[in-house]
Amino acid sequence: MSTRIAFLKGHGTENDFVIVPDPENALDLPPATVAALCDRRAGIGGDGLLHVVRSAEHPEARHMADEAEWFMDYRNGDGSVAEMCGNGVRVFARYLQRAGHVTEGDLAVATRGGVKTVHIAKNGDVTVGMGKAVLPEGDVTVSVGDRSWPARNVNMGNPHAVAFVDDLAHAGDLHSPPPFSPAAAYPSGVNVEFVVDRGPHHVAMRVHERGAGETRSCGTGACAVAVAAARRDGTDPAATGSPATYTVDVPGGTLVITERTDGEIEMTGPAVIVAEGEIDADWLENAVR
Numbered sequence: 001m002s003t004r005i006a007f008l009k010g011h012g013t014e015n016d017f018v019i020v021p022d023p024e025n026a027l028d029l030p031p032a033t034v035a036a037l038c039d040r041r042a043g044i045g046g047d048g049l050l051h052v053v054r055s056a057e058h059p060e061a062r063h064m065a066d067e068a069e070w071f072m073d074y075r076n077g078d079g080s081v082a083e084m085c086g087n088g089v090r091v092f093a094r095y096l097q098r099a100g101h102v103t104e105g106d107l108a109v110a111t112r113g114g115v116k117t118v119h120i121a122k123n124g125d126v127t128v129g130m131g132k133a134v135l136p137e138g139d140v141t142v143s144v145g146d147r148s149w150p151a152r153n154v155n156m157g158n159p160h161a162v163a164f165v166d167d168l169a170h171a172g173d174l175h176s177p178p179p180f181s182p183a184a185a186y187p188s189g190v191n192v193e194f195v196v197d198r199g200p201h202h203v204a205m206r207v208h209e210r211g212a213g214e215t216r217s218c219g220t221g222a223c224a225v226a227v228a229a230a231r232r233d234g235t236d237p238a239a240t241g242s243p244a245t246y247t248v249d250v251p252g253g254t255l256v257i258t259e260r261t262d263g264e265i266e267m268t269g270p271a272v273i274v275a276e277g278e279i280d281a282d283w284l285e286n287a288v289r
Contacts, residue, residue: 004278007037008095009044012087012126012271014216014252018046019095019273025057031079036287037279038077043287044279047215048085049075050092055110068110070096076211084113084157086219090126090271093118098273113157126271130156130220132263133227136185142192143179144172151180151192152228156265158210159190160224164232168196171206174214193221195229203229204249216252223265226257237261 005027008019018037020027029051038046051073055061061071072092074085089109096102097120104120117129134155142151142163147170151161161180165171171178171194178192189210195203205225207218226246230236235244237259245258255269 005281005284006276007044007279008098008273008276009046010050010091010094010271010273011252012090012217012219013250013255013269015085015087015218015250016046016216017048017050017088017091018044019050019052019091021052021095021099023052023054023057025053027051029073029075030288031075032288033284034075034079035077036284038079039287047077047209047212048082048088049077050088050095051075052092052095060112061110064110064115067115068108070101071110074111076209077213078211080211081112082158082211084111084116084220086128086130086156086221086223086267087217087269087271088219089116089118089128090219090267090269091273093120093126093128094271094273111157124270125268127266127268128219130223130265130267133224133259133265135227135231138182138185140185141181143181144170152224152231153185154224154227156220156223158220159186159188160193160221161186161190162193162195162224162228164195164197164228166196168194168204168206170194171208174206174208176213177210178208191218191221191224193218193225195225198247198249201229201233201235201245202247202249206251217250217255219255219267219269222248222250222255223257223267227259227265230259238263 055065149163
């Protein structure tokens with residue numbers, strides 16, 4: 001490990017990330033190290049970590065190297081591995097642009113959830129092709145305290161339970177994962193979204209993310225919410241023959257989600273790099289002892 005390690009800090013609708021450029025996949029980033037970096041009091045602080053690696057250099061991404069030069073090795077704030085992070089992909093693309101690896105326009109990013117298409121617009125917004133939603137069969141219920149709600153099971157490369165509620169305050173503090181049933185629906189845990197209506201094709205949400213607690217935004221969660229809302233509202237594009245676009249307010253800003261008639265989902269929103277610097281390797285070594 002080198003004496004100092006480069007990092008950046010970025011966010012997408014205030015879903016914030018530590019960014020660690022490591023093109024050759026030379027750094028060892030076990031869960032304890034990631035958790036130390038994401039610690040908001042003793043570390044840099046973030047909902048998660050974006051490990052920036054060339055696809056050809058990472059064993060989990062080599063099979064995607066012909067399609068996407070760069071792999072987003074995403075980790076949750078507790079150090080656990082996640083399949084995808086929609087806000088993270090936008091910030092990842094913004095970093096690649098800042099570093100001179102890509103320019104405005106289209107690019108592909110490899111993730112554990114597959115290769116994602118990205119468009120960096122001149123106005124600064126980033127659009128990510130999030131793939132198609134999968135809606136597993138079966139009833140799901142989520143609970144907070146004495147309240148419980150039916151939830152739509154939506155998989156966006158990672159699992160979501162979307163519950164429509166009367167008041168976002170009913171979600172509670174979201175420090176702990178909201179209980180759900182049946183347990184078999186989400187054997188590895190689930191991201192839970194609580195949603196209220198704001199107007200036609202306009203909703204607001206709060207989310208508990210696996211491994212991170214409540215976050216200011218969740219890109220895959222916003223997509224899951226839009227899909228669930230379209231099914232509830234009778235605007236499923238596959239049935240209507242027209243795309244469905246929803247504005248989704250999150251605590252950290254606003255995302256625009258469009259589901260096309262072929263089922264492909266696009267998410268548009270901001271992505272910001274706020275700082276860059278160096279991690280002291282001695283601190284990092286001591287932080288994980």
